[in-house]
Amino acid sequence: MIRVVQWATGTIGARALRAVIEHPQLDLAGVHVTGEDKAGADAGTLCGLPPTGIHATTDPKQILTLGADCILHMPRVLDVDELCTLLESGANVVTTCGAxxxxxxxxxxxxxxxxxxxxxxxxxxxxxxxSPGFITEALPLTLASIQRRLDRLAISEYADLSQRPSPEMLFDLMGFGRAAEGPDPRRLAHMRESFGPSLRLLGDAFGLRLDAVEATGDVATARKDTRIAAGVIEAGGVAAQRTTVAAMHDGRPVLSFTATWYCTPDLNPAWELRPTGWHIAVDGDAPLDIDLRFPIPLERMADISPGYTANRAVNAIPAVVAAPPGIHSTLDLPHLVSALPES
Structure with a gap:
């Protein structure tokens, strides 16, 4: 059994915590939370399971005394000092921070x-x-394994956000509903920093010399006042955002990730949209065109989708614990598989 600490219990962290408790090869050692309202709560209560007898703490020093084999590190932003302290304590770390x-x-x-x-x-x-991770690294590497010539690999992510009941995320953080002034430069920089590393990793794997990684974007507006779960987007307000991060080789994009997030299909200008999910196009000597759709009603998406991120991090724990000291990318670890709980 591998002793694991769950660090942070937000939307993704709570789903990871549940997976650790139910995992046949993992033993929950402790839980670190940042809010006093969660301090002392039973781990099971924090993720919708029966009590475990393990209670959450806001004290990092208490966590470091547990002798955990691995810490699932899922804060909102990466704190390098914090990460170094955890690693120096003797605990391996799997993190969802993208840096x-x-x-x-x-x-x-x-x-x-x-x-x-x-x-x-x-x-x-x-x-x-x-994303980034599975869709920008693990799956493209597998798809490229049947190519001998790769001319272009394009990853597209689509997200219908109309049923997300989170005005803070959509309006305040992402900028939906605001006046259409073009893509936010801060958002372009954030997307380049988040997804550029995955494209560079693919370039390394394929032996491609990348000249640069660039980010571009555009927006579309609502044609009429549109009510979504988070509130109302007035006619002329931003209702869709599209950002492309492209890795360039000899002046052309050879690897790219495009995120298209929208709150309504009734857009100005009209965009070609797909249902929530991913699409990958591979142009080479073994061309591929692949759709991965989430067979989930939109009103349940906020409940189900955290598992897509949390589960891969949980499944990485055994491989990271077995790895030698250092920072390991997807290329360094064996193929990740699931040890499923007994039914």
Missing amino acids: LHHPPSMDPDVRARIAAACTRGGTAVHATGS
């Missing part, structure tokens, strides 16, 4: 600090999730 997907392109000082912490603690760290 570690491609170690060679990390900030050299940050990479050196984390690598040194791994050496001191004899530990490994790996970043993964569904």
